[in-house]
Amino acid sequence: xxxxxxxxxxxxxxxxxxxxxxxxxxxxxxxxxxxxxxxxxxxxxxxxxxxxxxxxxxxxxxxxxxxxxxxxxxxxxxxxxxxxxxxxxxxxxxxxxxxxxxxxxxxxxxxxxxxxxxxxxxxxxxxxxxxxxxxxxxxxxxxxxxxxxxxxxxxxxxxxxxxxxxxxxxxxxxxxxxxxxxxxxxxxxxxxxxxxxxxxxxxxxxxxxxxxxxxxxxxxxxxxxxxxxxxxxxx
Ligand SMILES: [Zn+2]
Numbered sequence: 001x002x003x004x005x006x007x008x009x010x011x012x013x014x015x016x017x018x019x020x021x022x023x024x025x026x027x028x029x030x031x032x033x034x035x036x037x038x039x040x041x042x043x044x045x046x047x048x049x050x051x052x053x054x055x056x057x058x059x060x061x062x063x064x065x066x067x068x069x070x071x072x073x074x075x076x077x078x079x080x081x082x083x084x085x086x087x088x089x090x091x092x093x094x095x096x097x098x099x100x101x102x103x104x105x106x107x108x109x110x111x112x113x114x115x116x117x118x119x120x121x122x123x124x125x126x127x128x129x130x131x132x133x134x135x136x137x138x139x140x141x142x143x144x145x146x147x148x149x150x151x152x153x154x155x156x157x158x159x160x161x162x163x164x165x166x167x168x169x170x171x172x173x174x175x176x177x178x179x180x181x182x183x184x185x186x187x188x189x190x191x192x193x194x195x196x197x198x199x200x201x202x203x204x205x206x207x208x209x210x211x212x213x214x215x216x217x218x219x220x221x222x223x224x225x226x227x228x229x230x231x232x233x234x235x
Contacts, residue, residue: 001220002171003191003233006179009167010191015160017188023153032142039135046128053121056114063114067107074100178222182231193235194221204228 023029077097084090168176182190192203199213200206206227208216215221221234 001175001222001233003175005167005170006175006191009164009171009179010189012160012164012167013183014188016157019153019157019160023150026149028142028145028149032139032146035135035138035142039132039139042128042132042135046125046132049121049124049128053118053125056118056121059114060111063107063111067104067111070100070104070107074104175222178224178231182224182229186225186229186231190230192225192230192232194232196235201225201228201230201232203230203232208232 074097077093077100080093084093179191186203189203192201194200194208194213194216195202196217199208199210201208203225204227206225208223208225212223212226216223216232216234219234223232224230225232
């Protein structure tokens with residue numbers, strides 16, 4: 001097994017990681033990310049706001065229909081008032097009308113509240129458009145600088161990856177596949193030596209089981225650590 005080659009490949013992975021870190025830590029990238037995040041949040045707020053506006057209009061529609069129905073009911077009762085023949089009946093009509101009036105008043109209040117909510121949302125919407133626009137302008141301002149930084153770092157990373165391609169040709173596919181798997185799930189570095197003296201993984205320090213340790217003591221021993229998921233090799 002070409003462990004030496006695999007370790008050289010791993011050290012180049014470390015260089016690529018450093019380049020990624022360099023990109024993330026760059027002031028321009030930070031500014032770009034900051035405004036992009038604010039912009040996205042504002043857009044999400046805007047979506048919620050438009051949902052709330054929609055709900056209010058649904059409410060206005062429902063309340064208006066209830067209001068119209070009550071008005072029609074009241075009209076019906078007034079027609080009935082003309083035909084009242086005794087006092088008991090008059091009393092009944094009067095009570096019914098009072099009830100309808102109270103219902104009408106409560107709907108008016110509800111409609112008023114919805115209108116107030118809408119006025120507040122209107123003010124929020126104005127603030128939303130101002131914010132969204134200023135964040136968008138900031139993102140636009142930082143984009144060319146960020147792209148420049150990105151291209152510079154990408155061209156450095158490309159050189160490293162070309163060197164890795166050359167090394168890859170000298171590595172057994174089985175070893176390479178195992179390395180890739182460990183790289184996906186374990187912390188860096190994915191390939192670590194076996195400490196024969198203590199029978200432990202030198203990535204996390206776990207004392208490996210007798211079974212795994214025995215396999216690792218054989219020539220070309222290569223096992224995954226059950227604790228940190230790194231690929232452990234015999235030195
Ligand atoms: Zn481990």
